[in-house]
Amino acid sequence: MSGSPAPPPPAEGTEEVRGLLARLLAAERFAVLATQREGQPYANLVAFAASEDLSTLFFVTPRATRKVENLRRDPRVALLVADSRNRAADIAAAAAATGIGEARELAGAARAEALARFLARHPALEEFARAPTCAAFAVRIRRYLLVRRFQEVTEVFLDP
Amino acid sequence: MSLVLEPQAIGPGDRPVAGGKAVRLARMLRAGFRVPGFLCLPAGAYRRFVAAGGLAERIRLELSRKDAAAMRWEELWDCATRIRSLFLRHPFPPGMDGALREALARRFGDGPVAVRSSALEEDAPGASFAGLHASFVAVSGAEAVLERIRLVWASLWSDAALLYRRELGLDPGQSAMAVVVQEMVAGEASGICFSQDPGVPSQAVVEAAWGLNQAVVDGEVEPDRWIVDREHRRILEHRPPARRGRRLIPTPGGVRFEALPAALSGRPPLSPEEALAVADLARRAEEHCGEPQDIEWTRSGGEFVLLQSRPTTARRGGAGGDSRAWYLGLRRSFENLKRLRAGIEGQRIPEAERTAAALAAVDLARLADAELALEIERRRAIHRRWQEIYTAEFIPFAHGMRLFGEVYNERLKPEDPYEFTALLRRGGLLSLERNRALEHLAALVRERPELAACLAAGDCAAAAPDFQKELESFLLRFGDVTCELGGRALCAGALRPLLHLLHEMARRPSPGPRDAPGPDAERLEEAYLASFPEERRQEAAELLDLARASWRLRDDDNLHVGRIEARLREAEAEGRRRLAAGAAEEAALRGALAAAEEPGPAPAAGNGEGGLRPRQLRGQPAGPGFARGPARVIRAAGDLERFRAGEVLVCDAIDPRMTHVVPLAAAIVERRGGMLIHGAIIAREYGIPCVTGVPEAVRLIRTGDLLAVDGYLGIVTVGEGEL
Structure with a gap:
């Protein structure tokens, strides 16, 4: 990605960090999606699924919602995935990943493919996700910020 | 976890696993009673099925739509229908159907079986509600048996079960259903027996009919009845039915009714000795269980087979006080619905039309005040009667389309559980006819700009006499619309609301009802009929026809009763007008109007x-x-x-x-x-x-x-x- 700083030398094995990120994205079902409209941030919960290579996160939503209106105006988003469980110990023990990227609505074969992946993770949402009024979005993640051990943050770059 | 339990593996404490029915049958078998051989699919089989592919979460989502306590009976039916459709479409987890097929084939071969619910919780209030859970008899072929098993599982969430959801403690994360698959004993005569009549403890009651037991249990045939004196083991009374007309028999595809051969219709299904033998069987079950029993039995080759035995207390109606139980209990059979339809179409609707016309012919203006007061009372009584008919006959007939929907979903397993409604839309609804007439008038307004002006002014009599004529002929045919448009106060022939409506309709082309069934509906109809074997197609077509009548009536009945109501409101409006003008017989009119419903105050907006x-x-x-x-x-x-x-x-x-x-x-x-x-x-x-x-x-x-x-x-x- 032009303009991005060069990736810092990894403090530990790339494999290990990526493995942790992959496990987190596979284990969690829900993410907080951040959008904005004219500088006003907006956050909401979405059920998500991640692509094999972690580069894309998928979610679905009815079109008549604030988030879709926001995305229509500005597709840039952040998604927060965390394994905290509302315990005091989470401060030190929980891991969280913030993915930063751009969302686009899918159609045709891409939508069908995304829905198959999404529904494998959330089979109960089939009727909801397949409704004609429901939009399927793919968020292409440029980088993740992985937070562990309270304040240890690692940036993970996904640009090809 | 075992997918299938043999009877000898089911002990008295196994109800949480095998359900009440399986535990009781195993117990009777051990005690030496002749009961049909069976296998039990324990609760774990249900749990394995719903755990795979998110079915349990789907059920939870379906139930979260709305608090069941706040659901109307129609909504309970809808909720149960969607869940039923989920079960019908949900695939077995890998390996499960193969294992079930093998176990069933090993035990029953290709022979017909009965597939029955065996609920884990049977003591809860409402648990004995008639038709709470599903049971099927004379099921043949592995595919059909597996489908019936799904339906019995789904019946954990039947409309009646949802009604008693709280009492039954139904929880999508916890609740489960066991299933009994039972050898089918096709007896020549069958029935039920109370070892002790709950009303008269010194007596036992035996009921019997020719053919399969299901017909007696469902009340589809009227049985012969014997009252037996328990102490002296003698028959006190034999009450034959009004008519022994038909019997339920097994067929390759299930069961069907047939006319009773003349040789059988003339004689009771049991001899007096046999009636006593049935009472003995129930008595032995009672002694074994330690409390009065309600048994189901059949006679096969001269021997009595115990199909089921449960405490007498179990057979109760729905819990009192909740009218939703009554509506759901009206689950009418095809035969009953056909009779209901004949009565509604042949008598009720023509009668409603005659009544409304006769009332409309009364010239209220010519009645003296006291006569008007009597006329208001008379109309109120007539309207009340029609409301009763509406509840007792018209609403139950709505089960016609529901029955069709259930059959359609079973046969075709569509993604959308309401796909069947596409086959029912056939135009012909009264309200659509009226709307078409309105649309015709609106089209005239669109074509002729001068009409819009007179509509806006509220009077077209002078500006467009020909249009005025059309308006009048519309009013003559659908006169009540003005009443309905303007609310009760404007009932007496006010034109203005109609003019406003036409003005509004003319502003944009309206879509018009989709009255021609599209190629889609034709394709669905073909698929529906083709899903039946040749010999059952006639029956399938009759069911569709019945469902169409039910759909049509669900709309028309409102209008028929509405027309009668309009005449009541018209008389009330006349009464109010005279009171306002200082009527002579003021007291009589006031009395007659006292019972009139006044529209309640508009509820405050809760928004913001x-x-x-x-x-x-x-x-x-x-x-x-x-x-x-x-x-x-x-x-x-x-x-x-x-x-x-x-x-x-x-x-x-x-x-x-x-x-x-x-x-x-x-x-x-x-x-x-x-x-x-x-x-x-x-x-x-x-x-x-x-x-x-x-x-x-x-x-x-x-x-x-x-x-x-x-x-x-x-x-x-x-x-x-x-x-």
């Missing part, structure tokens, strides 16, 4: 109260489609008159007074719930998005609110979504 505002409201997706538009909330009669083309109709419940604005509406939102209620039927006829069962819709939405109505998902979004 206390800093809260609704954004998304959930209901049932009753008519597919998506539309946006400003809300028009109907709280009082006058609100309807202000309806503008392109608005979203928001109301408590669509009734005949409202259907004429439906073609103008962008979408419909209704507080009353159900997929097959009047509003939903009209919306589907017009292809307008419709969400029903939105709690407090009329209170939470304000006229003018921008709404987005999602008829696929059952979501109503309120407001612009500003940040």
Whole structure:
């Protein structure tokens, strides 16, 4: 990605960090999606699924919602995935990943493919996700910020 | 975990695993009673099925739509239908169906079986509600048996079970259902027996009919009845039925009724000795179980087989006080529905039409005050009678389309459990006929600009006499519309509301009902009929015809009763007018009007109260489609008159007074719930998005609110979504 700083030398094995990120994205079902409209941030919960290579996160939503209106105006988003469980110990023990990227609505074969992946993770949402009024979005993640051990943050770059 | 339990593996304490029926059958078998051989699919088999592929979560989602306590009986039926459809379509987890097929084939070969529910909780109030859980007899072939097993599992969430959800402690994360698959004993005579009559403890009661037992249990044939003196083991009385007309027999595809051969219809299914033998069987079951028993039995080759035995206390009606139990209990059989239809079409509707016409012929203006007072009372009594007929006959007949829906979903397993409604839409609804006549008038207004001007002015008599004539002929045919349009106060022939409506309709072309069944409906009909074996197609076609009549009536009945109501309101309006003008017989008129319903005060808007505002409201997706538009909330009669083309109709419940604005509406939102209620039927006829069962819709939405109505998902979004 032009303009991005060069990736810092990894403090530990790339494999290990990526493995942790992959496990987190596979284990969690829900993410907080951040959008904005004219500088006003907006956050909401979405059920998500991640692509094999972690580069894309998928979610679905009815079109008549604030988030879709926001995305229509500005597709840039952040998604927060965390394994905290509302315990005091989470401060030190929980891991969280913030993915930063751009969302686009899918159609045709891409939508069908995304829905198959999404529904494998959330089979109960089939009727909801397949409704004609429901939009399927793919968020292409440029980088993740992985937070562990309270304040240890690692940036993970996904640009090809 | 074992998928299948043999009877000898089921002990007295196994009810949480095998269910009450399996435990009782195993116990009787051990005690030496002759019971049909069986296998049990324990609760674990159910749990394995719903754990795979998110079925348990889907059930939870379905149930979270609305609190069951707040559901109308139609909504309970809808909820159960969707869950049933989930079970029918849900694949077995890998390996499970193979294992079941093998175990069933090993035990029963290809022979017919009965597939019965064996509920884990049977002591809860409501647990004995008739038809709570499903049971099927004479099921042949592995595929059919597996399907019936799914349906028995699904019946854990039957409409009646949902009604008693709290009492039964139903929880999608915990609850489960065991199944008994039983060798089918096709006895030549069958019945039930109370070892001790709950009303008269010194007596036992034996009931018997020719053919399979299911017909007696379901009340489909009237049985012979014997009253037995317990102490002296002698028959006190034999009561034959009015007529022994038919019997239920097994067929390769299930069961069917056949006319009873003459040789059998002349004699009781049991000899007196046999009736005593049945009472003995029940008595032995009672002694073994330590309390009075209610048994089901059949006689096969001269021997009595015990099909089931349970405590007498178990056979109760639905819990009292909840009228929803009554409605759901009206699950009519095909035969009963056919009789009901004949009565409704042959007598009730012509009678309703004659009644309304006779009332309309009375010239109220010529009646003296005291006569008018009597006329109001008379009309009120007539209207009350028709309301009773509506409840007792018209509403139960709505089960016609529901029965068809269940059969259709079983045969075709469609993705959309309401696909069957596409086959029922055949035009011919009275309210659509009226709407077409209105549309014709509106088209004239569109063509001739001068008419718009006279409509706006509220009088076309002078400007366009020919149009005025058309208006009058419309009024003659559908006279009640003005009454319905203007609300009760304007009942007596006011033209203005009609003119306003036409003016509004002329502003944009209205969609018009989709009265011609499209190629889609024809294709579905073919697929439906083709799903039956040749010999059952006639029956399948008859069921479809019955369902179409049921669909049509669900709409028309409102209008028929509405016309009679209109005549009552008309007389009341005349009474009020005379009172206002200082009538001579004031006391008599006041008395007659005292019982008149006054429209209640309009509820206050709850939108924005206390800093809260609704954004998304959930209901049932009753008519597919998506539309946006400003809300028009109907709280009082006058609100309807202000309806503008392109608005979203928001109301408590669509009734005949409202259907004429439906073609103008962008979408419909209704507080009353159900997929097959009047509003939903009209919306589907017009292809307008419709969400029903939105709690407090009329209170939470304000006229003018921008709404987005999602008829696929059952979501109503309120407001612009500003940040």
